[in-house]
Amino acid sequence: KAGVTQTPRYLIKTRGQQVTLSCSPISGHRSVSWYQQTPGQGLQFLFEYFSETQRNKGNFPGRFSGRQFSNSRSEMNVSTLELGDSALYLCASSQNTGGNTEAFFGQGTRLTVV
Amino acid sequence: AQSVTQLGSHVSVSEGALVLLRCNYSSSVPPYLFWYVQYPNQGLQLLLKYTTGATLVKGINGFEAEFKKSETSFHLTKPSAHMSDAAEYFCAVTPQGGFQKLVFGTGTRLLVSP
Numbered sequence: 001k002a003g004v005t006q007t008p009r010y011l012i013k014t015r016g017q018q019v020t021l022s023c024s025p026i027s028g029h030r031s032v033s034w035y036q037q038t039p040g041q042g043l044q045f046l047f048e049y050f051s052e053t054q055r056n057k058g059n060f061p062g063r064f065s066g067r068q069f070s071n072s073r074s075e076m077n078v079s080t081l082e083l084g085d086s087a088l089y090l091c092a093s094s095q096n097t098g099g100n101t102e103a104f105f106g107q108g109t110r111l112t113v114v
Numbered sequence: 115a116q117s118v119t120q121l122g123s124h125v126s127v128s129e130g131a132l133v134l135l136r137c138n139y140s141s142s143v144p145p146y147l148f149w150y151v152q153y154p155n156q157g158l159q160l161l162l163k164y165t166t167g168a169t170l171v172k173g174i175n176g177f178e179a180e181f182k183k184s185e186t187s188f189h190l191t192k193p194s195a196h197m198s199d200a201a202e203y204f205c206a207v208t209p210q211g212g213f214q215k216l217v218f219g220t221g222t223r224l225l226v227s228p
Contacts (some may be wrong), residue, residue, distance in 0.1 A: 004157070033214050043204065043218035056213045090157055092214075099208030100146045100165040103216065105157035 002026065004093050004106035012112045018079040021109045025072050025093030031055075032074040033103060034066060037088040046089075049074055050097040078111075086113045116141045118205050120219035128227050133177075133192040135222045137205030140186065145207040147188040148216065149179055152202045161203075164188060175199070200226045 005024040013019050025032050034046040045058040049068035066076040072093075078085055088110050092103035121136040139145060146165050150158040162173025169181040179190045188205060205219040 031214050033216075035216070042220050043206075043216075045215050045217070048214045050214075056215050058215075092158075092216075094214055097213050099210065099213055099215065100163075101214065102160055102163065103214060105150075105159070107155075107157045 004091055004104050006089075006091050006106035006109050008109060009107065010110050012114060013081050014114055015081055015083060017081050018077060019081060019111060020075055020077045021089055021111070023074045023076075023091030023093075023106060025074070025091075026104055029093035029095050029104070030072055031094045031097045031101070032068055032072060033092045033094075034074070034076050035090045035092065036060075037090060037108070038086075043090075046076065048097065055097055081113045083113050085111065087111060116145055116207050116209055116217050118207055118217060118219035120205050120222050122222055123220065124223045124225060126225040126227065127195045129197055130194050133190070133195045133199065133224065135190040135203050135224065137188045137190065137219060138186050139188065139207050141207065141209070143210055144181070144183055145209050147179075147181060148206045148208075149173065149177070149188075149190050150204045150206060152204065158204065161190070195226050197226050197228065200224055
């Protein structure tokens with residue numbers, strides 16, 4: 001069974017640009033969550049999607065958005081990039097949306113904003 | 115809001131020694147508790163989780179953790195460290211009955227010397 005796949009693995013963007021990151025969950029998983037990991041702030045929850053609906057959102061500005069497709073694949077978008085958006089973005093999938101369900105993480109997309 | 119405290123950003127042990135990584139949570143109702151491991155340039159891998167039932171939880175790679183409600187703790191242990199255990203370890207919680215939204219501690223880097 002294939003794991004969670006995130007593309008691309010590495011990305012370099014310029015301030016002010018926008019970026020789209022992709023996440024393919026494990027087959028059969030309907031919940032996809034996104035996290036931002038930085039040295040200063042650690043691991044922070046961005047949002048969770050279940051059956052194409054955003055169920056939960058973290059404390060991030062509106063420049064961060066996401067969506068989920070009918071096949072459970074998810075994308076997150078960051079507009080008007082800032083230097084502080086440089087981070088490892090991790091996607092996690094789980095079978096359902098319950099908090100006691102194991103989340104399986106992808107290897108992440110490392111975004112560098114210059 | 116729930117929070118997690120991991121004591122010690124770095125823990126150093128010798129190969130074969132006991133590993134003890136500390137985690138305390140802040141919540142009026144016991145949450146679901148997780149330990150994840152992260153190797154360099156990788157995503158997170160679940161070591162073990164506590165949801166309900168037995169308070170001593172066994173995980174992968176010889177790790178275990180004990181949920182102690184009276185101490186609001188969920189410390190991670192391994193009797194004998196191996197070089198391959200060197201990694202960063204994260205304690206995380208989600209609220210009981212809640213959605214997929216992991217709240218992570220700041221992480222503990224485990225260093226294993228020969």
